[in-house]
Amino acid sequence: MPKFSVKKPFTIVVGVIMLLVLGFVSFTRMTTDLLPSMNIPYLIVVTTYPGASPEKVESSVTQPLEAGLGTVNGVEAVSSTSNENYSMVMLEFAEDTNMDSAMVKVTTQLDQMELPDTVGKPMVMEMSMDMIATMQVSVDYKGMDIYELTDFVDETVIPYLERQSGVASVNPTGLVEKSVEVRLDQDKIDDINDKLLTKVNKELAKAKKKITKAEDKIKKGKKELKDGKKELEEQQTEKSDELANFSQMLDQAMANEAAYNAQLVSLKASRTALKTELKAYKDNGIVSSYRQLNEAFSSMKAAVAGEETYQSIYQAIYAQALPAAVQNAVTSAGMETEVTAENVETILAGLGEGAEAITAAIKEQAETLAKEQVAEMEAKIPEDIKDAIDHPEKLTAVKEMMEQQGQKEMADGLSTESLQTIYDIVNTRIPQIETELANLKVEIMTAKAVVDQMEESIAEAKKNYTEIEAGKITAAAAFGAANAQMASGEDALKSGEEQLKEAKKSYKESRKQALENANLDNMLTMSTISGILTAENFDMPAGYINEGENQYLLKVGNAYESLEELEESMLCKVDGIGDVRLKDVAETTMIDNSGESYAKVNGNDAILLAISKSSTAGTSDVSERCKKALHALEEEYEGLSFTSFMDQGDYIGLIIDSVLSNLIWGALLAILVLALFLKDVRPTVIVAFSIPMSVLFAVVLMYFTNITLNIISLSGLALGVGMLVDNSIVVVENIYRLRSNGVSAARAAVVGANQVAGAIAASTLTTICVFLPIVFTGGLTRELLSDMCLTIGYSLVASLIVALTFVPCMGATVLKNSKEKKHHWFDAMVNAYEKILRFCLRFKIVPLVISIILLVFCAMKVFQMGMELIPNMGGNQMSVSMTAPEETTKEEDFAMVDQILDIIMDIEGIDSVGGMTSNSTAMLAGMSSGESKNFNFYILLDEEAAKDNNKVKLDIEKKLASFQDQGCEINISTSNMDMSSLGSSGLQIDIRGKSLDTLLAISEDMKELVSKVEGFENVSNGQEEGDRVIKVIVNKDKAMRLGLTVAQIYSELTTGITVDTDSTTLTIDNQDYAVKIVDDREELTADKLLSYKFETTKTKANGETKKENHKLKEFATVEDSKSVASISRENQVRTLSVTAETMEGYNTTLLARDVKKLLDQYKAEDGYTVEISGESTSVNESMVDMVQMIALAIVFIYLVMVAQFQSILSPFIVLFTIPLAFTGGLLALLITGETLSIISMMGFLVLAGVVVNNGIVFVDYANQLRLEGVEKKEALVETGRTRMRPILMTALTTILAMCTMAFSQDASAAMGRGMAIVTIGGLAYATLMTLFIVPVLYDLVFRRELKKVELGDEDNLME
Secondary structure (H helix, E strand, C coil): CHHHHHHCHHHHHHHHHHHHHHHHHHHHHCCECCCCCCCCCEEEEEEECCCCCHHHHHHHHHHHHHHHHCCCCCEEEEEEEEECCEEEEEEEECCCCCHHHHHHHHHHHHHCCCCCCCCCCCEEEECCHHHCCCEEEEEEECCCCHHHHHHHHHHHHHHHHHCCCCEEEEEEECCCCEEEEEEECHHHHHHHHHHHHHHHHHHHHHHHHHHHHHHHHHHHHHHHHHHHHHHHHHHHHHCCHHHHHHHHHHHHHHHHHHHHHHHHHHHHHHHHHHHHHHHHHHHCCHHHHHHHHHHHHHHHHHHHHCHHHHHHHHHHHHHHHHHHHHHHHHHHCCCCCCCCCCCHHHHHHCCCHHHHHHHHHHHHHHHHHHHHHHHHHHHCCCCCHHHHHHCHHHHHHHHHHHHHCCCHHHHHCCCHHHHHHHHHHHHHHHHHHHHHHHHHHHHHHHHHHHHHHHHHHHHHHHHCHHHHHHCHHHHHHCHHHHHHHHHHHHHHHHHHHHHHHHHHHHHHHHHHHHHHHCCCCCCCCHHHHHHHHHHHCCCEEEEEEEECCEEEEEEECCCCCCHHHHHCCEEEEECCCEEEEHHHHEEEEEEECCCCCCEEECCEECEEEEEEECCCCCHHHHHHHHHHHHHHHHHHCCCEEEEEEEEHHHHHHHHHHHHHHHHHHHHHHHHHHHHHHHCCHHHHHHHHHHHHHHHHHHHHHHHHCCCCECHHHHHHHHHHHHHHHHHHHHHHHHHHHHHHCCCCHHHHHHHHHHHHHHHHHHHHHHHHHHHHHHHHCCHHHHHHHHHHHHHHHHHHHHHHHHHHCHHHHHHHHHCCCCCCCCCHHHHHHHHHHHHHHHHHHHCCHHHHHHHHHHHHHHHHHHCCCCECCCCCCCCCEEEEEEECCCCCCHHHHHHHHHHHHHHHHCCCCEEEEEEEECCCHHHHHCCCCCCCCEEEEEEEECHHHHCCHHHHHHHHHHHCHHHHHCCCEEEEECCCCCHHHHCCCCEEEEEEECCHHHHHHHHHHHHHHHHCCCCEEEEECCCCCCCEEEEEEECHHHHHHCCCCHHHHHHHHHHHHCCEEEEEEEEECCEEEEEEEECCCCCCCCCCHHHCEEEEEEECCCCCEEEEEEEHHHCEEEEEEECCCEEEEECCEEEEEEEEEECCCCCHHHHHHHHHHHHHCCCCCCCCEEEEEEHHHHHHHHHHHHHHHHHHHHHHHHHHHHHHHCCCCHHHHHHCHHHHHHHHHHHHHHHHCCCECHHHHHHHHHHHHHHHHHHHHHHHHHHHHHHCCCCHHHHHHHHHHHHHHHHHHHHHHHHHHHHHHHCCCCCCHHHHHHHHHHHHHHHHHHHHHHHHHHHHHHHHHCCCCCCCCCCCCHHHCCC
């Protein structure tokens, strides 16, 4: 390769030009992100269960989900949390699992699972780094209030940002959302009730008046009868018996007339009352509702039984069963073809005659199953209302179908009780009324005919009275008959009195029922009004009407267009009252949520925008586009201001600038080292050109292997700069040495490169081998380090190719006239080194003891050092989270937040601060957890304060200490993009077992145990916030005696605690407003719970029904308790975690060791385990991975050196430099006070491959000298003198390249500082010790002389 490069320089020039072009294009097109693209193999399944306790959620939802989802292919672990109202199940998949495929499998499995009816549909979410917002930006506009700002942001800002390329979503916080509230007004309803009652009272008064008249007539008849008797007696005395008898008959007739008149009035009053009741039922739409419900049930049943339903089910079954049947046939035939839905027809066609039998069998099976499913679905739908009442499960099925069709509000209005009431009215009461009216009609006609006849008879009697008077003798003869008629009159009056009594009773009952019906409270409920408004706010196309060649779209209805139109909605019509409209019974107002959330920036109202990028877009690109868009908006709208509180693009830019700066400075320092050691510009220029060539080569390889520019890959590139010049330095130094010895430039370039080609190839291979074990690691370690390892590997491969092609080519041209110059200071240093080396070779024990003592010292210190996963990264963006005390009101919380904003703003170094309400975790599940008590504060620092934001953090902690004393929980983060959060979670102790009570008891012991260890704070088992539970215990026997079941009691109480419901959506001027119905007139509270009244219907022995009211306390009791806040499970075992936060200045892993000692002394009950997890476990697992990587790397390095040296013993001499490097790296960490982290361990991994390079060069050259006949010690001294310069040059270039990262004051430098310090310390110490320890070990190990294997003429080996 060197020979080809020297002979054909133009080919190399062309290659360089192509590399420059490809490198530039690759670099400009590479995606920039904060971290590497990480595949997070987790899925989260969230399922809502409204009203359920954590225990109920666990048994009814979580456990079935765990059992079903745990069998999904690829699932390695299942963990869950059961909270009040919802369940969260986390599935951990095997690494490299295709998460899109996993999502499909999980969704399919969920579709096949059966959960309780009231459980919501499970929601599946994939965990991804893209879930973190790319930017957090606040918006404020001078001169605009929060309402105007909301409209502006919603109509202008958000749509503009969403149009930017790469933006997936823009989620606002603090927007004022307007809605329409329809609040039922009891005063208005009472006014209508009073009018209705007045009308009913008037009708009742008329009936009462007629009954009174009838009573007067009966009284009058009695009086007349009495007088008639008296008169008859007098006539009997004074006149003849005949005249008295006639008078008696006349009086009896008049009494009968009065009695019948009274009866007639009573009958008419009863008829009026019954008609009033019947009209009320019809006006209220009871009959039409009954008919519509029956028709709806019939329609639903017909739809299910229809051919279309049958065909859809048949086709689905057929499509599912056919591939399986064909697969069985194929398998039976000995074929290994996989049958899918796509190739089943093709395979079936190839089966020949057997295809028809398979198809026929599947069709027959599909027909049978389809018919069974249709019959089953048809059986679930009630025939009519009666069927729905008798079979509640059918009603439940209908309600589910209605909810699936978007008719949830109407479905909620259907209940067994409401259907029973309608059914009783239509099928019992109305027929009864109609029968009674028909009977009354006949009775009234009969009574009226009798009265008319009696009046005629009495008139005729009076007319003939004179004649009778004259016929005394005749009357006397008929006296006996007159007495009989008088007695009959008395009987008739008694009968009239009985009928009047019955009329009064009927009047009272009719009056009571009429007064009960004269009340809109029962008719105008939330569900009724919601259903009416939803049905009236309707505007839908019904289809097309054809008229000749013209076609017209038929649209039905018109939606509400204004608030006034909504208020004018007619709810019902009442005779005598008129139309009852919404405005007559409720107050309709436009409300907003401005008082529900908090959002301010620097004391002004603001709105926060969380901008998220799409998964395929680059973070920096999206950030840059959004910044330009925001700037354009500020330019366009004067007074508009945006404040960025979190921007991943800023962090990426900071990191990229820092790494590129370190890279450039490292390259410059490497060139300075060359100039210092060689004192010649020309070889320095060669190496200087090789650096960008190698970097661009590595960039091209990164681009084509989809590695992004991120903090990890760029750190690897920066580290690679120090190592990639090593190969070029070795080649240039050897060419330069040969050229100085008089060898021609071209020959020196070829020979010099060939002489070291094997050594630098081996050195490169050993360094690459260091990163090879990354493939054996997993989890976060592999995700984080793979980019760095590949980048370094690319850099080294590129440097090797450049060193063997570009450097010889350029050296043959540039070094034509080169002459070696004198280096007096270096020669003096070499002479001093020779003396010390000879001393060490004479007294070998001295350097060995010193190195061993330092190694043991460092090994002991390792176990006393704190460890962390990823170091903290500062910056100019901070955040504070605050949780207000539970007992404070919303207004008090907002006032407290205002105070905190003012306090933070006054702290020196803070430029801007914004505070806003934080969404709770329950919102993820779609469940409202009430008023949020969580607030976030985003802080921007000025440039000076950003250099040490820990000082600002301490100031904030000090100033906010008083709020913590008041019960507030405050947490401060020094970075909005703190990468340490990937593994840092403080201490966590997991307790596993079965009984929840035992777990809670053990957790209290653990809390007490952790509190004993100084350095932990906020110790919690997560159960402090369990809700108060009021449990209603129903006496089922007592309740059933009253006709109540537990389900009915639940339904009644659910209705009682529901004070609002969403109805419809009102669209005004293209703005949508949700319409909410509120009825808090009789809101159910805990104090009123036992006094809640239930209306029951009691049936007497004679079949009559009677309505009664009974309070809850008559058949139930109430118990107060406290539920657990949540129930966690891991692999279907209950787990309770005790957590603690690590205080500032303490290390979690060190404190965890103290906790472990206390845990070893704790004895848990049988069946229960207690173990430490959390941050310390994550750190230990990552460290174990890193140690395994280093151990494997050493094995690979050894094998490479065996191949290089052709010796099993020689590599051990070089391998001893690795513990020397570890000693130096640990000493550097101890001196600088840095902790061990996965990044600093990466430095040890790098050292394992780098430090052996110098040893390889040393041992290889010593072997060459010995083979030439030089005595062993002299060969070692000569090797040290000759190879000292390239060894020091290669070491210094790497060390100086790392110094820029180690001493950088950039906020992002903290991420790579540990690795740089380890590399600097390890390489410096190992290089120094290599020059002394390797010769000593070589002298101790190699006792025999080396012999060169003579093969003769290589071209004539067979001779």
